[in-house]
Amino acid sequence: MQIDSRLLRDFKKLLGPDGVLHQPEDLRLYEYDGSVEVARPDCVVFPRATADVVEIVRLAGRHGVPLVGRGSGTGLSGGALARKGGIVVAFSRMNRILEIDAENQRARVQPGVVNSDLSLAVEHTGLHFAPDPSSQKACTIGGNVSENSGGPHTLAYGVTTNHVLALEVVLPNGECIRFGSAALDAPGYDMTGLFVGSEGTFALVTEITVKLTRLPEATKTLLAVFDTVDDATETVVEITGRGITPAACEMLDGWTIRAVEAYVHAGFPLDCAALLLIDVDGLCEEAEAQAQEVADVCSLQHAREEGPQERVRRRRPALANLLHAGRSHSPDETAGHAAAHQRNRQEIRLRDRQHLSCR
Ligand SMILES: Cc1cc2nc3c(=O)[nH]c(=O)nc-3n(C[C@H](O)[C@H](O)[C@H](O)COP(=O)(O)OP(=O)(O)OC[C@H]3O[C@@H](n4cnc5c(N)ncnc54)[C@H](O)[C@@H]3O)c2cc1C
Numbered sequence: 205m206q207i208d209s210r211l212l213r214d215f216k217k218l219l220g221p222d223g224v225l226h227q228p229e230d231l232r233l234y235e236y237d238g239s240v241e242v243a244r245p246d247c248v249v250f251p252r253a254t255a256d257v258v259e260i261v262r263l264a265g266r267h268g269v270p271l272v273g274r275g276s277g278t279g280l281s282g283g284a285l286a287r288k289g290g291i292v293v294a295f296s297r298m299n300r301i302l303e304i305d306a307e308n309q310r311a312r313v314q315p316g317v318v319n320s321d322l323s324l325a326v327e328h329t330g331l332h333f334a335p336d337p338s339s340q341k342a343c344t345i346g347g348n349v350s351e352n353s354g355g356p357h358t359l360a361y362g363v364t365t366n367h368v369l370a371l372e373v374v375l376p377n378g379e380c381i382r383f384g385s386a387a388l389d390a391p392g393y394d395m396t397g398l399f400v401g402s403e404g405t406f407a408l409v410t411e412i413t414v415k416l417t418r419l420p421e422a423t424k425t426l427l428a429v430f431d432t433v434d435d436a437t438e439t440v441v442e443i444t445g446r447g448i449t450p451a452a453c454e455m456l457d458g459w460t461i462r463a464v465e466a467y468v469h470a471g472f473p474l475d476c477a478a479l480l481l482i483d484v485d486g487l488c489e490e491a492e493a494q495a496q497e498v499a500d501v502c503s504l505q506h507a508r509e510e511g512p513q514e515r516v517r518r519r520r521p522a523l524a525n526l527l528h529a530g531r532s533h534s535p536d537e538t539a540g541h542a543a544a545h546q547r548n549r550q551e552i553r554l555r556d557r558q559h560l561s562c563r
Pocket of ligand 1: 237238272273274275276277278279280282283284285295315336337338339342343344345346347348349350351352353354355356403404405407408409410
């Protein structure tokens with residue numbers, strides 16, 4: 205699809221010359237996301253405010269050009285790609301935390317805020333943003349909303365939809381609407397619930413009001429190593445059967461461990477069939493008691509070794525990244541694939557920074 209030069213001119217007038225990319229070498233950086241698909245857009249635009257998004261949608265509509273939103277491009281389903289060409293609306297410059305209301309455990313953010321940046325910004329208040337996709341150092345809250353992302357702590361804390369209270373969105377006709385409220389259980393239809401997880405197909409999200417969650421007083425991480433996958437799965441059944449809800453519970457099978465250990469150096473045993481990584485959290489006494497009970501269950505189910513594993517906990521994000529990057533690759537390819545994605549993202553970040561510093 206060839207973008208009309210009048211549309212490009214209007215975009216540049218609206219966003220400034222550095223707010224629009226249309227040269228082939230620039231567009232190449234936006235033809236990937238975290239999926240295996242490749243599709244080059246015809247143009248990438250960088251709004252800074254909701255009013256810019258409204259105008260972009262209206263202009264694109266007038267010219268009949270399709271639009272797709274993009275956060276950090278870590279999505280695994282190809283949603284941030286312009287499959288049939290058209291315009292990518294990149295939200296990397298709408299990355300401001302607009303309001304933190306620690307007293308009421310709320311925050312209002314633009315969609316381009318990186319997930320872990322919000323938790324870092326509120327850490328001093330003893331709060332955090334609970335949805336924690338393993339990509340949280342890169343992915344945006346707008347992307348999380350569109351994908352209804354979860355993470356290792358989903359078991360206890362829920363997914364994104366459980367932490368989003370209100371949205372501002374721009375509809376395909378350019379109309380900007382808000383729904384939901386900072387209060388719990390806003391009356392009326394649950395429009396927020398409808399839009400969270402809609403993968404950008406209904407509207408472009410321009411503002412998000414989220415719930416913030418208190419940080420637990422204590423967290424204990426246990427590692428349990430098993431000689432059979434059945435023992436590991438039975439352990440999970442027994443833990444939940446006893447009424448314990450771990451904050452996080454992840455299983456790695458032996459093949460995966462052998463594929464990733466050379467990269468993450470977490471000290472995982474290479475000769476096991478499966479291992480469990482289990483977090484319990486809460487008040488100190490509660491976490492201590494739950495950790496003991498989980499350890500007892502692991503022993504009952506023939507775990508080879510178990511115990512608190514701080515080192516493993518610290519390495520968990522790196523491990524998760526590698527697991528995702530390598531989901532259909534051999535170990536060698538996995539490392540290469542991860543490095544290529546890393547390079548791609550660094551280039552994009554550098555490009556964004558250059559554009560920002562030009563303004
Ligand atoms: C290493 C790695 C680990 C991951 N771990 C997890 C995990 O643990 N759990 C999990 O759920 N996912 C995980 N993911 C997938 C991905 O990170 C999440 O889906 C994340 O929420 C995507 O955010 P993003 O900002 O990168 O969005 P993008 O990939 O840029 O976009 C994702 C979708 O959201 C839409 N979108 C983005 N911003 C907007 C907006 N403002 N308005 C409307 N639509 C928008 C896009 O059009 C697209 O459809 C992982 C991915 C990687 C690469």
